Amino acid sequence: MISEKVTMIGAGMTAFHHKLHADKMSREIFSEAAIECTQSVDKGIDLKDIDALIIGNLSSDAFEHQSHTACLMADWVGLRPIPSIRIENACASSGVAFQMGVMAVASGLYDTVMVGGVEKMTRLNTEEVTDALAMCVDNAYEFPTGITNPALYAMMATAHFNKYGSKWEQLAAISIKNHHNAALNPKAQFQSEVMDIAKKVEAKKGLKFKDAMDYLKSSCNPIVAYPLRVFDCCPISDGAAALILTSAEKAKEYTDTPIHIKGIGQASDTMAYHDRSDLTSLKATVDASKKAYKMANIGPRDIDLAMVHDCFTSAEVLAIEDLGFFEKGEGGKAAEEGKISLDGEIPINTDGGLKARGHAVGATGAAMIYEVWKQLRGEAEKRQVSNHEIGLTQNIGVSGGTAVVQIFGR
Amino acid sequence: MDEEKSFTVKSFYDYLAIKKLMGIKCTDCGNLMVPPRMVCSECSSNNIDWYEFKGDGTLQTFSVVNVGPSSLKDKVPYGVGVVKLDEGPMITGRLIGFNLKEPEKIQVDMKVKADFVPELGQTILAFKLS
Numbered sequence: 177m178i179s180e181k182v183t184m185i186g187a188g189m190t191a192f193h194h195k196l197h198a199d200k201m202s203r204e205i206f207s208e209a210a211i212e213c214t215q216s217v218d219k220g221i222d223l224k225d226i227d228a229l230i231i232g233n234l235s236s237d238a239f240e241h242q243s244h245t246a247c248l249m250a251d252w253v254g255l256r257p258i259p260s261i262r263i264e265n266a267c268a269s270s271g272v273a274f275q276m277g278v279m280a281v282a283s284g285l286y287d288t289v290m291v292g293g294v295e296k297m298t299r300l301n302t303e304e305v306t307d308a309l310a311m312c313v314d315n316a317y318e319f320p321t322g323i324t325n326p327a328l329y330a331m332m333a334t335a336h337f338n339k340y341g342s343k344w345e346q347l348a349a350i351s352i353k354n355h356h357n358a359a360l361n362p363k364a365q366f367q368s369e370v371m372d373i374a375k376k377v378e379a380k381k382g383l384k385f386k387d388a389m390d391y392l393k394s395s396c397n398p399i400v401a402y403p404l405r406v407f408d409c410c411p412i413s414d415g416a417a418a419l420i421l422t423s424a425e426k427a428k429e430y431t432d433t434p435i436h437i438k439g440i441g442q443a444s445d446t447m448a449y450h451d452r453s454d455l456t457s458l459k460a461t462v463d464a465s466k467k468a469y470k471m472a473n474i475g476p477r478d479i480d481l482a483m484v485h486d487c488f489t490s491a492e493v494l495a496i497e498d499l500g501f502f503e504k505g506e507g508g509k510a511a512e513e514g515k516i517s518l519d520g521e522i523p524i525n526t527d528g529g530l531k532a533r534g535h536a537v538g539a540t541g542a543a544m545i546y547e548v549w550k551q552l553r554g555e556a557e558k559r560q561v562s563n564h565e566i567g568l569t570q571n572i573g574v575s576g577g578t579a580v581v582q583i584f585g586r
Numbered sequence: 587m588d589e590e591k592s593f594t595v596k597s598f599y600d601y602l603a604i605k606k607l608m609g610i611k612c613t614d615c616g617n618l619m620v621p622p623r624m625v626c627s628e629c630s631s632n633n634i635d636w637y638e639f640k641g642d643g644t645l646q647t648f649s650v651v652n653v654g655p656s657s658l659k660d661k662v663p664y665g666v667g668v669v670k671l672d673e674g675p676m677i678t679g680r681l682i683g684f685n686l687k688e689p690e691k692i693q694v695d696m697k698v699k700a701d702f703v704p705e706l707g708q709t710i711l712a713f714k715l716s
Contacts, residue, residue, distance in 0.1 A: 303656050310655045316595040317621055320710050321680045322651055322658055322666045330649035331668060338647070338694045402650040402689040450668045450676040451627070455647050 178471060179585070182281045183427040183434035185420050186221065187549040188212025189542075191363040192415035192534030194298055202236055202245065203252040206294040206416040209539075210253040213290065213418035218431035221420065227286035229253075229260040230277050232270025232293035234538040238308035239297050249294065264538075266312040267487065269293055270417065271541025271571025271580035275442050277421045287426050292418035293539035305412050309537070312574040314448045326409055328449050328575040329488035330401035335455040336493060337403070339505070344403050346508030347489035348392045351407045351531060353517050354486065358528025360518075360559040365413055365534030408489040413534030417542035419549070435552050438474070438566070439583040441467030449575045458576035461498040465570070468581040469500075476500030479522060479583070480563040481551055483544035485572035486529040492516075495570055496524060499581070523561045526551060541571035541580065552586050593622035593634065602709040605702045609675065611637040620675045641700025642716060643671040648681060650689045657706060665689075669698055669713050680712040 190197070190208045197205050214221055229250045236242045250260035263273040270293025277291035297305055306324065313323050336342050351370065358364035359372075374391035378384060385391040397405045427434040443463035446452055452459065469475055476499055484495035493507035501522050502510045510516055516524035527533045527547040530540060548567035550556045556564075567584045591597040593610060598621045601608040609620025614631035620639055625632050648667035658664065665681030682701050684692055699716035702709050 303659075306653070307655050307657075317598075318678050319655070320705075320708065321678050321712075322654060322661065322664050323678060324651060324654060326653065327649045327651050327666055330651075331647040331666075334649065334694065335647035398652070399650070400653050402652075404649075446627075448678065450678045455668060 178278065178282055178440060179436050179438045181424055182278050182421055182437045183424050184437065184549060184584070185422050185427055185430040185434050186213045186217040187417070187419045187546045188214070188216055189363060189417040189546040190415050192365050192413040192536050192543065194365060194411060194413055194534070197296065197414035198298065200296070202233070202240060202242070202294045202296045202416070203248055205296055205414060206231070206249045206292065206418070207253050209292060209294070209416035209418040210290065213292070213420060217420065218433070219429065221430055223254050225288050226255060226258060226290050226420070228258050228280060228289045229255050230263060230273045230280070230289060230291045231260070232263050232265070232273040232538045232541060234264060234266060234269050234295060235308055235311070236296070238311070239295065239300060255290065265578045266573035267485070267535070267537045268541055268571045268573035268578040268580055269538040271544070271569065271582070272442065272578065274419065274541060274545060274582065275440055275580055278437055278440055281421050281423055288420065288422040290418055290420050291542065292416065293542040294416035295536040295538040296414045297412050297536065298414050302412065317448055324401065325574060326401035326404055326488065329490045330404045331449065332456065332494060333403055333490035336490065339456050342493065342505065342508035345389065346512045347408055347493065348389055349511045350486065350489040350492050351392065352388050353511065354525050354529040354531040357518060357526055357559055358532030361527050361533060364528040364532055365411055366528065366532040370407065404488055404490065410487050410530040410535040413536040415534060415536035415543065416539050417546045419542055419545055433553065433586070435549055436585045437582065438585045439468035439470070439472030440580070441465060441471065442578070442580045443467070444578055445576050447577050456494065457504065458494055458498050458572065458579060460576050460579035461495060461570060461572070461581065464579040464581040465499050468583050472583040474566070474583070478566055479568045480566050481523045481526060481548070481561050482568040482570065483525055483527065483529070483547050484570045485540070486525060486531050487535060487572070489531065491572065492524065492529065499568070499570060518559060518561060526556065526559050526561060541569070544569040544571060545582065548584050552584060591636070593624050595621070598622055599708050602702050602711055607639040607641045607700050607711065609637050609639055610634045618674050620671065620677055639671050639673055641671070643669040643698055643713070645694050645696045645698050645713070646670050646676060647694055648692055650686045667713065677711065680710060682712045682714045684715065
C-alpha cells in the first residue's frame with residue numbers, strides 16, 4: 177500500500193500572480209517556493225537529505241526561451257548534484273511530477289524527493305501566451321480548424337447544456353464561488369469577490385448592477401468562446417509550488433504529523449476531443465479516480481474537500497461529476513445550491529481554483545496539493561473547512577488527454 | 587484513389603485539397619477512423635486501408651470563438667464544431683455559413699456537410715448546413 181510507504185512532510189508555494197513576479201524568472205520564483213517548502217518541515221530538513229528533484233513545467237521553452245529547466249532549478253535551489261527531472265504533460269505537468277515522486281519513494285530507490293512545478297508566463301503578451309498554450313491541442317487536426325483551449329471547454333459546456341439541461345448561470349455560480357474563496361487566500365491572484373469588481377466597474381462606467389450575476393451577464397463580461405465569458409476562464413499567472421515526499425519510515429525524523437498519500441491514479445485519453453465517445457465527460461478523470469479510490473480503499477463519499485482543475489468553469493462541473501461527487505448532469509445544480517461552497521457538503525477549490533487563485537500552468541498540480549496540505553493540517557486560516565480528514569486533487573492536461581487524481585489523509 | 591499514399595497528416599491534407607474527406611478502415615475489425623492513423627484505435631491492428639467518407643453528418647457541439655490564435659486574428663468571430671459523420675466517427679471542423687451573431691439559435695443536432703476551405707496555405711476541413 178502506497179499509504180504505508182510515502183508521506184508528505186513539507187510544502188511551499190509562491191503567490192500566483194500576473195504582476196507580482198514581473199521582475200523574476202522561473203529560477204527565482206521556484207527558489208521562493210522551495211525555500212518556503214524546506215522551512216515548512218516541522219523538525220527541519222537538511223537539503224542534503226533530498227535525493228532527487230522532479231518538477232513540472234509546461235513550456236519555459238516558449239515562455240522564457242529556456243529549456244533544461246530541471247537542472248536549472250536544482251542548481252538555483254541548492255540541490256546539486258542530485259538527479260533533476262522535468263515532466264511535461266501540459267497543464268498536468270506538476271500533478272504528474274508528483275506521481276513520479278511518489279513512485280520514486282515507493283520503489284525504495286530514493287528516501288526523500290522534492291517535487292513541484294514552476295511557470296513564468298507573463299514575459300509574453302496575452303496573444304503570445306495564447307499561441308504558446310495552443311501548442312497543447314492537437315496541432316494537426318484541431319488547431320488548423322481554429323480550436324483554442326477556451327473553445328474546447330466551451331464545446332464541453334454546450335454539449336453538457338444540451339444533454340443535461342444545465343445552464344450558463346450555473347457556471348457563473350462557480351466563478352462567483354471561486355472568487356469568494358480566493359478573496360480569503362493571500363496567495364490567490366484575485367483578492368476580490370465578483371461583486372467587488374462589479375462595484376469598481378459601476379463607479380468607473382456609471383453603471384448599476386443588481387448583483388454579481390447581473391454583472392456577469394452584462395457586456396462588461398464579454399464572450400471569449402461562446403458560451404464562455406471572461407469570468408468563465410482562468411487568468412495567465414506566474415507561480416511555483418514545491419513539496420517534499422519521504423518514506424513513512426523516515427517521516428518521523430521530520431514531523432509528528434505527516435500527510436499520508438492514500439491513493440494515486442493517472443490516465444490518458446485521446447488527444448483530440450472529437451475522438452471521445454462522450455463529449456460531456458473526461459474519461460481520463462473517471463479512469464484515474466477509479467485507480468486512486470481503489471488504492472485508497474475509499475469512495476467519493478469519503479472525500480471531505482477537493483481541488484479540481486477548473487481552467488474553465490465548465491471543467492469544474494465535469495470534474496465534480498466525473499470524480500463521483502455528484503451524478504452526471506447534477507454538477508451545475510450542486511454549484512448553484514452551494515453544495516461545493518466552503519460551508520457546503522463537499523467544498524471544492526477552497527483556494528479559489530485556477531479561475532481565481534490563478535493558473536501558472538506547469539505549477540498548478542503542485543499548488544492544488546499545497547492547498548490540500550494546508551487544509552488537512554488545519555492551517556488554511558479564513559478559508560479553513562471544518563471537515564478536513566481526507567482531501568483529493570484532480571489535475572488535467574488540456575482537454576483531458578491526461579488526468580491525475582491523488583488522495584491525501586492526515 | 588492513390589492506394590500508395592501513406593497514412594499521414596500530409597496525406598489527409600493532400601486529400602482535403604482535392605475535396606476528399608479520407609479516413610481509414612481496419613481490415614481486421616472493420617473500425618472506421620478519420621483522420622488516418624497507422625494503428626487501429628479499437629483493436630491496435632496495423633492492417634488498414636483508405637476509406638472515403640461522404641462528408642455528411644450531424645453537429646454534436648460547437649463554439650463561436652471571439653479570441654483566437656494570432657494566425658486567425660482576422661478571422662474572428664468564427665465557428666468551430668464537432669461533427670458525427672453518418673459513417674460513425676467524429677471530427678472537428680470550422681463552421682461555415684452559420685449565423686454566428688445568434689449562437690443560441692445553433693442547434694446541436696443540425697445536419698451538416700463537409701466543405702473544403704483554403705486557408706493559410708492549406709485546405710482545412712469545414713462544415714456547412716446541408
